[in-house]
Amino acid sequence: MTNIHSTAVVSPKALLGENITVAPFAVIYENTEIGDNCSIGPGAVIYPYTTIGNNVKIAHSASIGHIPQDLKFKNEITYCKIGSNSVIHEFVTIHRGTTANGETVIGEEAYLMAYCHIAHDCIIKEKVTIANCAQVAGHVIIERNAVIGGLAKIKQFCRIGKFCMIQGGRSVPKDVPHYILAGEGRLQFGGLNKVGLRRNGFTEEQISTIKRVYFLLYGSNLNVTQAKEKIMAEFPGDPFSNEIVSFINESKSGII
Amino acid sequence: MNTIHSTAIISPKAKLGGNIEIAPFVLIHDDVEIGDGCYIGPHATINNGARIGKDVKIYQGASISHIPQHKKYDNEPTTCVIGDNTTIHEFASIHRGADTGKTELGKNVLIMAYAHVAHDCRIGDHCILSNAVQLAGFTHIDEWAIIGGSVPVHQFTRIGRHAMIGDGYKVGRDVLPYTLAAGEPLGYYGLNYVGLKRRGFTEEQILSLKKVYSIVYDPQLNVTQAKEKLLEEMPGDPFAIEITDFINNSKRGIITR
Numbered sequence: 001m002t003n004i005h006s007t008a009v010v011s012p013k014a015l016l017g018e019n020i021t022v023a024p025f026a027v028i029y030e031n032t033e034i035g036d037n038c039s040i041g042p043g044a045v046i047y048p049y050t051t052i053g054n055n056v057k058i059a060h061s062a063s064i065g066h067i068p069q070d071l072k073f074k075n076e077i078t079y080c081k082i083g084s085n086s087v088i089h090e091f092v093t094i095h096r097g098t099t100a101n102g103e104t105v106i107g108e109e110a111y112l113m114a115y116c117h118i119a120h121d122c123i124i125k126e127k128v129t130i131a132n133c134a135q136v137a138g139h140v141i142i143e144r145n146a147v148i149g150g151l152a153k154i155k156q157f158c159r160i161g162k163f164c165m166i167q168g169g170r171s172v173p174k175d176v177p178h179y180i181l182a183g184e185g186r187l188q189f190g191g192l193n194k195v196g197l198r199r200n201g202f203t204e205e206q207i208s209t210i211k212r213v214y215f216l217l218y219g220s221n222l223n224v225t226q227a228k229e230k231i232m233a234e235f236p237g238d239p240f241s242n243e244i245v246s247f248i249n250e251s252k253s254g255i256i
Numbered sequence: 257m258n259t260i261h262s263t264a265i266i267s268p269k270a271k272l273g274g275n276i277e278i279a280p281f282v283l284i285h286d287d288v289e290i291g292d293g294c295y296i297g298p299h300a301t302i303n304n305g306a307r308i309g310k311d312v313k314i315y316q317g318a319s320i321s322h323i324p325q326h327k328k329y330d331n332e333p334t335t336c337v338i339g340d341n342t343t344i345h346e347f348a349s350i351h352r353g354a355d356t357g358k359t360e361l362g363k364n365v366l367i368m369a370y371a372h373v374a375h376d377c378r379i380g381d382h383c384i385l386s387n388a389v390q391l392a393g394f395t396h397i398d399e400w401a402i403i404g405g406s407v408p409v410h411q412f413t414r415i416g417r418h419a420m421i422g423d424g425y426k427v428g429r430d431v432l433p434y435t436l437a438a439g440e441p442l443g444y445y446g447l448n449y450v451g452l453k454r455r456g457f458t459e460e461q462i463l464s465l466k467k468v469y470s471i472v473y474d475p476q477l478n479v480t481q482a483k484e485k486l487l488e489e490m491p492g493d494p495f496a497i498e499i500t501d502f503i504n505n506s507k508r509g510i511i512t513r
Contacts, residue, residue: 007263009261009263009280025280025299027279027281027298043281043317045297045298045299061299061317063315063316063346063347066315066346069366069369069387071366091347093346093347115370117369117370117387117388133388135370135387135388137405151406153405153406155423171423171424
């Protein structure tokens with residue numbers, strides 16, 4: 001049964017699913033859509049053009065779908081989408097898109113810890129975890145199952161590969177390829193994210209292939225172009241080598 | 257006409273202009289002035305001493321003119337002045353003045369989410385503070401400067417106009433106008449070419465600035481020698497004079513190369 005506290009302000013134009021809990025002093029604006037079984041914490045605000053999936057938990061004072069911090073933004077209609085089963089903690093801020101991408105998207109089962117910020121036009125894929133105070137700038141793409149450490153800062157337009165882990169407190173100025181740890185000194189390759197890959201059901205064989213691909217990229221004296229050629233020559237048709245090479249080819253900021 | 261949500265609590269003593277929109281659960285205290293066309297977002301609190309200009313936007317949970325985090329402050333009636341067209345994003349906190357009586361933000365300033373502006377800070381027109389920037393007390397940021405995300409700034413520091421600080425670095429000394437600063441410890445990273453061009457500086461002006469900084473940051477010279485050389489080689493040049501004055505007035509010293 002839907003349970004809306006008497007002090008909460010909910011627009012009659014908001015589309016609410018079933019079995020939703022809205023805590024005291026929460027505000028839900030018009031043109032919002034909230035799926036079944038969601039809970040909206042005290043003081044949280046859901047802004048217009050936000051769509052929230054099912055079973056999403058939004059904690060105290062979180063701000064979802066606010067207008068972007070982009071000087072080019074002129075109040076266009078853009079969107080913010082939150083995937084089902086996501087958890088969003090206290091004081092998190094998520095901004096809606098600008099005309100560049102039109103939407104900010106948080107994938108299913110995302111876990112956003114307290115104070116973290118997701119800027120306009122970001123695409124966060126499913127099962128991503130972002131720890132406290134991490135600040136994600138505009139247009140960033142974070143691929144599935146990546147983990148971003150606390151207080152990390154990700155520069156605009158960066159792409160973080162899938163199953164990656166970024167050390168807490170780091171500034172991420174460039175793209176981070178799939179499956180790896182990034183940290184220590186200047187942000188650099190810190191080995192494979194083996195624990196994360198094993199937990200997510202990767203086989204030892206797959207892990208060893210990924211390791212050999214990264215050895216060519218980071219462990220030999222080749223430059224990136226030479227490493228790509230050697231990866232393609234040594235692992236023809238291998239899905240991981242294809243994936244990693246295409247990640248490098250698509251990188252706008254260069255890779256770490 | 258003002259649009260004020262029924263759940264907002266607004267002191268009858270607060271002076272509100274026209275065409276103001278106030279969202280749910282906003283709290284506005286007694287000694288507050290708010291200009292025409294402002295928007296105050298949900299759960300924002302405007303404390304005593306706030307003097308807010310026209311068309312200012314203050315978003316969710318922001319705290320304006322809160323009492324300073326300063327042990328010597330004893331409830332003196334100080335102010336927090338915010339210029340026209342300034343935007344303050346979610347959960348930013350701006351404290352009112354203590355020793356100097358005033359914290360002041362200029363016009364067209366953009367303060368992003370979670371940023372903190374302490375007591376007695378001065379922020380010039382068109383400045384941008386990115387997410388989670390933390391300014392300590394008495395910091396001066398001159399017009400058009402941009403501070404990258406999560407940057408902490410030491411108290412009494414001055415950041416010159418059109419300067420830009422890279423994401424996540426720590427500012428402990430003064431940053432000269434028109435420059436980029438980055439690295440650990442924070443160092444001079446060249447001129448802010450892109451910013452200067454966007455704001456209409458001519459190639460000639462930029463060349464002249466480049467010459468000034470090639471002298472100021474000449475590895476062979478210390479600061480005193482550099483100032484003497486500036487006076488000798490570029491007498492009467494407005495940039496040379498401005499930058500020499502900035503160095504002379506610096507309380508904390510300037511960042512090195």
